Structures are given as C-alpha cells and as structure tokens.
Amino acid sequence: MTKTVVSIKDLKYRYRGQPRNALDNINLDLEEGDFLVVMGPSEAGKSTLAATINGLVPHFFKGTIKGDVIVLDKNTREFSVAEMAKEVGMVFQDFEAQLFSTNVELEVAFGPENFGVDRQEIAHRIEENLKLVGLENLKNRPPSTLSGGQKQKLAIASVLAMQPRVLVMDEPTTDLDPISKYGVFKIADELRNREDLTLIVVEHETEEAINAGKILLINEGAPLMYGPAGEILRNVELMETHGVMPLGITLYFSRMGSKYLPLTVEDGLETFKKNKWQISDLSYQKLVEKDKEHLQEHQEPLIICKGLEHTYPNGCQALRGVDLQINRGEIVAIIGQNGSGKTTLVKHFNGLFMPTKGEISINNKPTSEQGVFELGKQVGYVFQNPDHQIFSDTVFDEVAYSLKLRNADEELIKERVAEALEAVGLVGFEKEDPFSLTKSGRQRVAVASVMAAKPEVLILDEPTTGLDYAEQRSMMELVKRLNESGSTIIFVTHHMWVVAEYAERVYVVKDGLIMLEGTPREVYAHEEELTKAFLRPPHLVSLSNRLGKTMLNVEEFMACTSKDGEEY
Amino acid sequence: MDQEIYLDRNTFFHRLDPRTKILILVVAFVVILYFDNPLWVLPLSLLIILHGFFAKSLINLKRISFILVILTISSMVLWSFFANGEKPLFWVIELEAFEFAIARTLIMLSLVTEGMIFLSTTRTEEFVLGMIRLGLPYRVGFAISTAFRMVPTIVSNVFIIAQAQRSRGLDLDSGNLIERIRKYIPLLIPVFVSTIRNTNVFGMALEAKGFGAQNDRTFYYSSEFNKNDYIVIAFLIILFAVATYLKINGYGTIPGLTKF
Structure with missing residues (x-):
C-alpha cells in the first residue's frame, strides 16, 4: 500500500490585513512518488499553497490559518520551518x-551541515546531487559566476542534499530562457x-506541466479542478477562462473539433495524420504575403548599428560586432539565452551604454x-523589474515624474498622465500607492510612466516575465496598440509565444552576435539553430514545422487546415 | 560581474587554519602601528608585501588601485600639515612632519594590503568557522558573512536603478556636489524596496534549508592546526615580542616630532 505523504484538510489562510482568503478550502492528498503541478493565474494562492507545505505559512508569514497541513504525520503548526526542512x-x-555560499560545493553542503550530518556523508551527497543536476565539474566555482539556469540547478541540488521526502518548487523556471527551463x-x-520523493511544482507555463501526474488548478485561493494531468490539460476552456494558457496544440485540435485531443508534438503529428487533415x-x-506587406510598410531606418561592440570595464566582451537596423513603426523582438547580450544591446538604444567599438x-x-x-x-526604456524604477508615493506622481523633470506645464502633465493611465487600464488608481499594487499593476505603472513622455521609440525589457497568461496578453495588446498609434517598439523576451504572436521582426542574439x-x-x-541559441519555438509552431510549414498561432493554423479527408 | 574578492588558489597561506589567518591579521595590525619612523615601518611593510606575494593575492590590489592612490595623496598632505617638527623643509612643512607623513601613509597602505590579502586567502565560511572556534556563536558569525555577501548585490542594484532613472530623464551627472548628492536621494527608495523584497526570500530560503534546526552543526570545511600553523604562530609571537620590546624601549620614533 502506498503511503499518504502530504495531506491538506479544509485549509483556509488569510494574510493579515487582507480582505479575502489567500487559500480557501483546499483539500489534497498526495501519496509517495506523486508529481503534482499547481497552476492558476497571478494572486491565485499558488505560492501561498507551496509555502504551507514546509510551514512557512503559518510560521514565517503573518495571518490566520484554519484547517491542517500534515506532512509525514507532522502537523506543520507544531513544527518550525527548520524542523520541517528535514522532510520538505x-x-x-x-x-x-536562495544561494548563500562562496562556492558550489559549500552551497550543497549548507543544508546537511545544519542537520549535523557527518563530513564524509556530506561529501558523498555533494558528489551525488551535483552529478544529478549536471554541475559536477563546477564544484569550486562561486555561485555568482553561474548562469541563471545553472544557479537554479544548484538550488535544486542543494535542497536534494538534505534528502527530503517532499520537494516543493515555486515557479522554478520563470526567469529562465527556454532551454534552461527545459x-x-x-x-x-x-x-x-x-x-x-513526492514532487510539487508551482508553474504557469503549461508546456512544462505535460509530464505531471496530477494538476491542481486554483483561482482566488479556491480549488477549481484537481485531477490527472491529461484530463485537466484537455479542458482548454476551463484553463482559458481562468487566465491559464492552454496548450497550443490541444487548443488547435479542440477548436478544429477533433475527437481526440493530443498534448505533445509527436501525439499531435499522429492525430493530424489519422484525421487525414491537410x-x-x-x-x-x-500568410507569407501578409508578412511581406507588413515589412514593406516600414522602410524608414531609425536605429542603425554597424559592427557594434561592447566590452565591460572588467574585460568581459558582451557584444562582438552587431549589425542591425530597426525601422520606424516596427515592432521588433530580441531573443536569446540568459546572458547572451540582449540587455546590453538594447541599453545602447537609449544611450545608457556607448559602444566601445563600432557605431550606433x-x-x-x-x-x-x-x-x-x-x-x-x-527613446523610452521600461526596465525588467518595475521595483527598480518606482519610487513615488502615488501612481499619479510616478507617471508624471518624467514630464516634471523635463519641466512640462501642469495642464500638459495632467492630460498626458490621464492618457497613459487610460492606455494601461489604471484609471481610478491615481492616488494609490504604487507599491501596494500587484506585480502586474506595478509593471503597468512603469510602462505608463515611460509612455507619458510620448517617446518615439519604446524599449521593453522582458515586459511579460512574472505575469500570468491573461496579464501577458493584456500587456502585449497594450504594446500593440501603442505600436499602431505610431511608436516603434523593441522588446526583449524569453516568451516564445509572445514573439510568435506580436513581433513583426526578430533578432536572435547569441554570444554577443546576431x-x-x-x-x-x-x-x-x-529550429535546430534556435536550439543552439538555447531557444525553442512553442510546441504548436514545432508541430507546424514538422508538417513542413511554419504557423505562428492557433488562428493561422486553423486557417491553413483543410478537413477534406475523413475524420476519425 | 566579478564580485568575489576571495581567490581560489592553493598556496601555503591559503592552506592555513582560519584562526592562524586571523592571528596574522591582528598581529600585523597591532605591530605596524607601533612605529612613527618610516625606516622602522618599512621592514614591516615589506613583510606584508612578501605575505601577499607568496599568497598570490597582490593582483587584487589592482581592483582598489584608485582608492590606494586617493589614500596616498590625502594621507601625505594631511599628515604633513597636521604634524609639526623643528627643521623646516619647504613652505610650512617640516622635515619631521614629512617623515611622519611617509610613515603614516606606509602604515595605511600596509593595513589595506594586509586586509585585502586576508580576504583573498580566506573564504567567508572559513572566517566564520575561525571566529566560531575562537568562541563566537554561529548565528553571529553567519550574520557577519551575510552582511559581506549582501554588499555586491546592493551595489549592482544601485547601478541598475541609477540607469533606470537616467533613462527617465533624471540628470545625475551635472550640478555641483551637493546638487548631485540630492539627486541620488530618490534612488534610495527603490534600493531599499528591492533589497527588502530580496531579504524576504533570503530569510525563507534560509529557514527552508534548516538553518538553526539544531544546535550542533557540522562544518564541511573543517580544519585543524598543523605543523605550518605552528610555525607561523611561533613566528608571529617572536615578531610581536621583539616589536613590543623595541617599542617600550623607545625605538622607532622621530626625534623632534609633535603630533596632534
């Protein structure tokens, strides 16, 4: 008989000073070896739920808890987080x-050290876990010199070294490029x-949830649906209505009225053939003609780089001769691996960096x-982390900041701020404290504050990172509207579907070169070259590639499918 | 990019027990402050340079070369003016004061160098371990090492935030010193907010790894005194005894010098 490892009973939790419950009536039983993925829109309570498993809720956060979380017969109310850490x-x-130490090996040793494990056993665990995550050759490197993906792998190894029975990962891949995610x-x-080992992963990227055993979908703290992964992933309507991105492939087959709904590329290919679609x-x-028309609309060069190089004072060469041209009115995506030089490149576009060689x-x-x-x-520049630019007491002041610095008059400021807030959907929030808004709200304030100055060019560094699907869509729709009203848009992103649906042109940066x-x-x-640059197109696009054409979204795919053949 | 001061090398000095490394630092700091005469300070400075050379750590001085230059200039000027002597050298500066300024500058540079060598040869973890072996509670030791660790993160945050504000039209480069300092004040808010948000995750991650779960803790990088440690310690004791004897007997001063 398998053993129940995690058992959550009628769990309710409310953060101090919040009007609603962050978790509402969660019931969950996980057995040894289960793999659960928790999905849901922003503010759904996913991270709060994850934090209940090791007792961060209720011990670390302040709030009121009802119901019980029992992990391996230990009620989290009665044990401290550090005590729970042995199991979770x-x-x-x-x-x-989450990394504290000066080298990789010590980072992995940190957990076992805290539990008084003897030194030989620690050495053994370091060996074993670094091998598991593929970092065994980097034992003596300081963590600060690792790439984002390597850091996250190290974090996993350092947790596994404590030999937990339950592993909880809270959005472990949000900040990573597609291959590191993979x-x-x-x-x-x-x-x-x-x-x-029982595995619980909070994730909002659906393509990564395919391998889960079970999926729990939650919204506003309450469970919506809980069941085997295949069942949930095939319920595309439920996912869409709750701000979770459905799988492109599944959505396509569902809209086309296929009886069987595939989840993966291979499965999709087979179903497509079985359905005898063309x-x-x-x-x-x-579609191809349309692309060409779009390109011809924008021919006037705006930004030109020739042999652009940038070397940091410490000798690290981030750009090694970039040639590119961005035309007025375009919407251009810049993609590449973590640390490929994307951000360094776009920081040249508004003069934050000057080339060390070459021209821009x-x-x-x-x-x-x-x-x-x-x-x-x-040239307006929206930074990746809104918290790096927000500092005013009210949303109005924050959005008006740039204009005030440039000595615009009162009336103009009021008018522009109203326009910008209207565009980002924050009318009525003028007097709010920007820090009290959600991540997506703060991101909107950041965009509005740059927009208000009406720049010709808008640069957005990862505008959709940390937002859920519905928020990503509305952010990109906003960007699209700005583009249609005349702004040239350049955005850096890891979200491949955003590029597929919104960009007119793409530059792929690898090791400081286009x-x-x-x-x-x-x-x-x-696809092959993209893999070398640590990128992967969305599954739906991969499927279309396998069929010999490249289609970027469900609508295009549907428009190009003919169902003359017999349906199975 | 490269925020670590520690140099991962395998030298005689890197292999010493952290307690020995701390003792070197302490003795160097005490002994060099004994003397006012540059001729007496010089041999000690040379010892420190030798220490740095054999520990392959002098390369790190390059990173702070700017600070060293500023330190040298300001110390030479200050001490030349603020000390008095009998034999005039030029303008209002006397020979004794000038000699004293050289000694003070040498001392200052030596202290910085020795400090840098210490950081280049000692991991934060070793330092904490050394302090704990000397009787410091683990939590205090860990707090110290965390403080060290936070500095580079905060510095890189400040850079990003300054960039963000400059791209919004904040002119951080013009105006006199006071105006410029005033312009930097609004930057502090995002710095604090992002640091606090960071610390929150840091605290959670720390607890989730069982920090403080039990009182007895293993140290993976354990180390014991060995022969080399005893040799170094013996040398330090002799150095300390001789220097103290000389100091008490009035050697190493500059006759005719009056200090403030």
Whole structure:
C-alpha cells in the first residue's frame, strides 16, 4: 500500500490585513512518488499553497490559518520551518536570493551541515546531487559566476542534499530562457521517477506541466479542478477562462473539433495524420504575403548599428560586432539565452551604454553625440523589474515624474498622465500607492510612466516575465496598440509565444552576435539553430514545422487546415 | 560581474587554519602601528608585501588601485600639515612632519594590503568557522558573512536603478556636489524596496534549508592546526615580542616630532 505523504484538510489562510482568503478550502492528498503541478493565474494562492507545505505559512508569514497541513504525520503548526526542512525541501523562483555560499560545493553542503550530518556523508551527497543536476565539474566555482539556469540547478541540488521526502518548487523556471527551463524540468522528470520523493511544482507555463501526474488548478485561493494531468490539460476552456494558457496544440485540435485531443508534438503529428487533415498551400501563401506587406510598410531606418561592440570595464566582451537596423513603426523582438547580450544591446538604444567599438546611430545621429538625457526624450526604456524604477508615493506622481523633470506645464502633465493611465487600464488608481499594487499593476505603472513622455521609440525589457497568461496578453495588446498609434517598439523576451504572436521582426542574439534575423515565421523555421541559441519555438509552431510549414498561432493554423479527408 | 574578492588558489597561506589567518591579521595590525619612523615601518611593510606575494593575492590590489592612490595623496598632505617638527623643509612643512607623513601613509597602505590579502586567502565560511572556534556563536558569525555577501548585490542594484532613472530623464551627472548628492536621494527608495523584497526570500530560503534546526552543526570545511600553523604562530609571537620590546624601549620614533 502506498503511503499518504502530504495531506491538506479544509485549509483556509488569510494574510493579515487582507480582505479575502489567500487559500480557501483546499483539500489534497498526495501519496509517495506523486508529481503534482499547481497552476492558476497571478494572486491565485499558488505560492501561498507551496509555502504551507514546509510551514512557512503559518510560521514565517503573518495571518490566520484554519484547517491542517500534515506532512509525514507532522502537523506543520507544531513544527518550525527548520524542523520541517528535514522532510520538505523548497526551491524558490528567485535564484539569486536562495544561494548563500562562496562556492558550489559549500552551497550543497549548507543544508546537511545544519542537520549535523557527518563530513564524509556530506561529501558523498555533494558528489551525488551535483552529478544529478549536471554541475559536477563546477564544484569550486562561486555561485555568482553561474548562469541563471545553472544557479537554479544548484538550488535544486542543494535542497536534494538534505534528502527530503517532499520537494516543493515555486515557479522554478520563470526567469529562465527556454532551454534552461527545459533543463530544470528534465531534472524534475528524473526526480518523478524516484518513488521515495513526492514532487510539487508551482508553474504557469503549461508546456512544462505535460509530464505531471496530477494538476491542481486554483483561482482566488479556491480549488477549481484537481485531477490527472491529461484530463485537466484537455479542458482548454476551463484553463482559458481562468487566465491559464492552454496548450497550443490541444487548443488547435479542440477548436478544429477533433475527437481526440493530443498534448505533445509527436501525439499531435499522429492525430493530424489519422484525421487525414491537410495544410492548404494557398492559405499558407496568403500568410507569407501578409508578412511581406507588413515589412514593406516600414522602410524608414531609425536605429542603425554597424559592427557594434561592447566590452565591460572588467574585460568581459558582451557584444562582438552587431549589425542591425530597426525601422520606424516596427515592432521588433530580441531573443536569446540568459546572458547572451540582449540587455546590453538594447541599453545602447537609449544611450545608457556607448559602444566601445563600432557605431550606433538613431535618427541619423550617433548616440554618442546625443547622450542619455537627450535620447531619453525620444527613446523610452521600461526596465525588467518595475521595483527598480518606482519610487513615488502615488501612481499619479510616478507617471508624471518624467514630464516634471523635463519641466512640462501642469495642464500638459495632467492630460498626458490621464492618457497613459487610460492606455494601461489604471484609471481610478491615481492616488494609490504604487507599491501596494500587484506585480502586474506595478509593471503597468512603469510602462505608463515611460509612455507619458510620448517617446518615439519604446524599449521593453522582458515586459511579460512574472505575469500570468491573461496579464501577458493584456500587456502585449497594450504594446500593440501603442505600436499602431505610431511608436516603434523593441522588446526583449524569453516568451516564445509572445514573439510568435506580436513581433513583426526578430533578432536572435547569441554570444554577443546576431545569429538569426527575420520575421517570426522565418526565424522559427530554423529550429535546430534556435536550439543552439538555447531557444525553442512553442510546441504548436514545432508541430507546424514538422508538417513542413511554419504557423505562428492557433488562428493561422486553423486557417491553413483543410478537413477534406475523413475524420476519425 | 566579478564580485568575489576571495581567490581560489592553493598556496601555503591559503592552506592555513582560519584562526592562524586571523592571528596574522591582528598581529600585523597591532605591530605596524607601533612605529612613527618610516625606516622602522618599512621592514614591516615589506613583510606584508612578501605575505601577499607568496599568497598570490597582490593582483587584487589592482581592483582598489584608485582608492590606494586617493589614500596616498590625502594621507601625505594631511599628515604633513597636521604634524609639526623643528627643521623646516619647504613652505610650512617640516622635515619631521614629512617623515611622519611617509610613515603614516606606509602604515595605511600596509593595513589595506594586509586586509585585502586576508580576504583573498580566506573564504567567508572559513572566517566564520575561525571566529566560531575562537568562541563566537554561529548565528553571529553567519550574520557577519551575510552582511559581506549582501554588499555586491546592493551595489549592482544601485547601478541598475541609477540607469533606470537616467533613462527617465533624471540628470545625475551635472550640478555641483551637493546638487548631485540630492539627486541620488530618490534612488534610495527603490534600493531599499528591492533589497527588502530580496531579504524576504533570503530569510525563507534560509529557514527552508534548516538553518538553526539544531544546535550542533557540522562544518564541511573543517580544519585543524598543523605543523605550518605552528610555525607561523611561533613566528608571529617572536615578531610581536621583539616589536613590543623595541617599542617600550623607545625605538622607532622621530626625534623632534609633535603630533596632534
């Protein structure tokens, strides 16, 4: 008989000072070896639920708890987090803040040291767990020199070294590039096969949840649906209505009215063939034509880089000769692995960085002649983390800040702020404290504050990271509207579907060079090269590639499918 | 990018027990402050340079070369003015004061160098272990090492935040010193907010790894005194005894010097 490892009974939790319960009536039983993925929109209570398993709720956070969480016969109310740590390991989203030590080996040793494990046994565990995550050759490296993906793998190894019976991972891949994401999930997959370990992963990227055993979908703290992964993933409508991105492939087959709904690329290919569907060349040709038309609309060069190089003072060469041209009115995506030089590149576009070699000109003038202060009027830059730029007491002041610095008059400021808040959907929040808003709210404030100055060019560094599917959509719809009203948009992202649906042109950056350039359709057709740049197109696009054409979203796919053949 | 001061090398000095490394630091700091005469300070400074050379750590001085230059200039100027002597050298500066300024500058540079060598040869974990062996509670030791660890994170945050504000039109580069300092004040808010948000996760991660779960804790990098430690300690004791004897007997001063 299998043993119940985690048992949650009628759990309710409310943070101090909050109007509603963060968790409402959660009931859950997990047996040894289970793999549960918890999904849901932002603020659904996913992270709070994860934090109940090792007792961070109720011991670390302040609030009131009702009901019980019992892990291996220990009620979390009666044991401290540190005591629970023996049974429950936890990996967090923020890979910087969870590493404490000066080298990789010591990082893994930290947990076992706390429990007084003897030194020989620690050495053995270091060996074993670093091997598991593939970092065995980096034992003496300081964690700060590792890439994002490696840091997250190290965090996992350091938790596994405590030999927990339950492993909880709270959005472990949110900040990672697609291949690093895949790497982390491959580790999770290996762990899934270990029968003595129960795995709980909070995730909002659906493609990573395919291998889960069970999925729990929650919204506003309450459970919506709980069951085997396949069943939940095939319920595309339920997922969409609750702000969770459904699998592109499953959505396509569901909309096309297929009886069987596949989840994976292989499965999709087989079903497509079994259904005897065809791809219509004519409809596909129309898509390609449309791409061309779009490109022809924007021909006036705005930003030109020639042989752009950037070397940091410490000798690290981040850009090694970039040539690119961005035209007025375009919407351009810049993609690449963590640390490939994307952010360094776009920081040249508003003069924050100057080239150490080569040229960059904006509006036919080198940036070095304009400087960040002048360029700032034409080029707005929204930073990745809104908390790095927000500091006013009210939303109004925050959005008006740039204009005030540039001595705009009262009336104009009021008008522009109202416009910007309208565009980001924050009308009525003028007097709120920006820090009290959600991540998505703060991101909107950040965008509004840059928009209010009406720059010709808007640069967004990872505008969709940390947002849920519905928020990502509405953020990108906002960006699209701005583009349609005349702004040139450049955005950096790890979200491949965002590129597929919103970009007109893509630059792929690898090791400080442009590796691929073209429309999303052209770029995503090169799957092998993308893999080398640590990128993967969305599953739906992969499926279309396997069928010989590159289609970027469900609508395109549907428009190109002909169902003449017999349906099975 | 490269925020670590510690240099992962395998030298005689890297292999010493952390307690010995701490003792070297303490003795160097005490003994060098005994003397006012640059000729007496010089041999001690040379010893420190030798220490750095054999510990392959002098390379780290490059990172703080700017600070060293500023320190040298300001110390030379200050001590030349603030000390008095009998034999005029030039303008209002006397020979004795000038000599004293050289000694003070040498001392200052030596202290910085020795400190840098210590950080280059000692991991934070070793330092904490050394302190604990000397009687410090683990939690206090860990707090110290965390403070060290937070500095680079905060510094890199400040850089990003300054960039964010500059791209919004905040002109941080013009104006006089006071105006510029005033412009930096609004930057502190995001610095604090992001640091506090960070610390929260840090605290959770710490507890989730069983920090303080039980009182007896293993140290993976344990170390015991060995022959080399005893040799170094013996040398330090002799150095300390001789230097103290000389100091008490009035050696190493500059006759005719009056200090403030």
